[in-house]
Amino acid sequence: MAAAIVVKIGGSTLGSHDTTLEDIVTLQKQGRAVVVVHGGGKLITDWLKKQGVASRFVQGERVTDGPTLEVVTSVLAGLVNKDIVSALNSRGGRAAGISGVDGALIEGRIAEREKGYVGAVSRVNTGIVDSLMTAGFVPVIAPIGLNTDGRAPGEPATLNFNADTIAGEVAAAIGAERLVFLTDVAGILDKSGALLPRLTSAEAQAMVTSGVASGGMIPKVRACLRALDGGGTTCIVDGREPHALVRSLAATVVGTTIEAR
Ligand SMILES: Nc1ncnc2c1ncn2[C@@H]1O[C@H](COP(=O)(O)OP(=O)(O)O)[C@@H](O)[C@H]1O
Ligand SMILES: [Mg+2]
Numbered sequence: 406m407a408a409a410i411v412v413k414i415g416g417s418t419l420g421s422h423d424t425t426l427e428d429i430v431t432l433q434k435q436g437r438a439v440v441v442v443h444g445g446g447k448l449i450t451d452w453l454k455k456q457g458v459a460s461r462f463v464q465g466e467r468v469t470d471g472p473t474l475e476v477v478t479s480v481l482a483g484l485v486n487k488d489i490v491s492a493l494n495s496r497g498g499r500a501a502g503i504s505g506v507d508g509a510l511i512e513g514r515i516a517e518r519e520k521g522y523v524g525a526v527s528r529v530n531t532g533i534v535d536s537l538m539t540a541g542f543v544p545v546i547a548p549i550g551l552n553t554d555g556r557a558p559g560e561p562a563t564l565n566f567n568a569d570t571i572a573g574e575v576a577a578a579i580g581a582e583r584l585v586f587l588t589d590v591a592g593i594l595d596k597s598g599a600l601l602p603r604l605t606s607a608e609a610q611a612m613v614t615s616g617v618a619s620g621g622m623i624p625k626v627r628a629c630l631r632a633l634d635g636g637g638t639t640c641i642v643d644g645r646e647p648h649a650l651v652r653s654l655a656a657t658v659v660g661t662t663i664e665a666r
Pocket of ligand 1 (some may be wrong): 618621
């Protein structure tokens with residue numbers, strides 16, 4: 406399925422992304438195929454707190470033990486996913502919520518022992534996404550996936566994946582024309598905090614290597630590089646700005662565009 410736009414909605418912008426949801430419905434009504442991938446960072450931390458489970462991060466990723474995985478799955482595939490899908494449908498869109506478990510969309514393995522049940526992607530099976538798009542739905546994807554690659558006895562059947570990584574992998578797998586990250590900063594900032602409107606893939610990689618792009622920006626840059634490999638275009642924009650999504654698809658340059666080269 407060609408010409409799709411993959412949109413990643415950040416956990417930190419959830420709740421203040423009303424125009425993003427409006428924009429998604431607008432694009433759908435224009436006949437464009439849109440796929441949404443969402444995170445849920447803040448809400449997961451709130452719910453873990455309610456359950457008395459502490460949050461710990463290694464290299465920007467949540468260390469996921471058994472009880473954490475239960476909360477992550479409930480919040481991502483439940484609360485956050487249904488919140489986004491119901492908001493899209495009540496605005497006149499046609500959306501259907503799935504996770505990477507559904508249709509075996511995301512198959513993976515344990516990334517690193519020290520991060521617990523955090524997944525690395527081994528394979529993307531795009532059938533369910535293609536089917537939903539063909540039927541006229543916006544697939545809304547929660548970043549939970551299957552633990553199928555070398556699963557040891559006693560390990561859970563599902564894993565917690567970084568939403569940015571899933572967005573990049575899905576964009577590459579479906580051959581999306583564009584991958585847009587909506588986040589809570591203006592784009593990629595340099596050392597002095599100035600916005601960088603355009604970066605080549607090599608320059609973006611260098612931002613990560615030098616540590617100027619750190620924490621939550623790292624998986625976004627990596628996902629952009631992955632999507633560029635798949636032949637798409639990519640950008641990271643400020644989801645707090647009204648209609649950032651629609652504007653990012655118009656000629657006006659907003660946020661940071663990472664270009665192949
Ligand atoms: N060079 C950089 N430019 C912009 N943001 C950066 C940079 N390095 C690290 N960051 C951090 O990345 C964050 C965005 O990632 P994250 O908090 O995971 O948001 P999201 O919920 O959108 O994934 C920014 O809020 C900022 O703190
Ligand atoms: Mg993040």
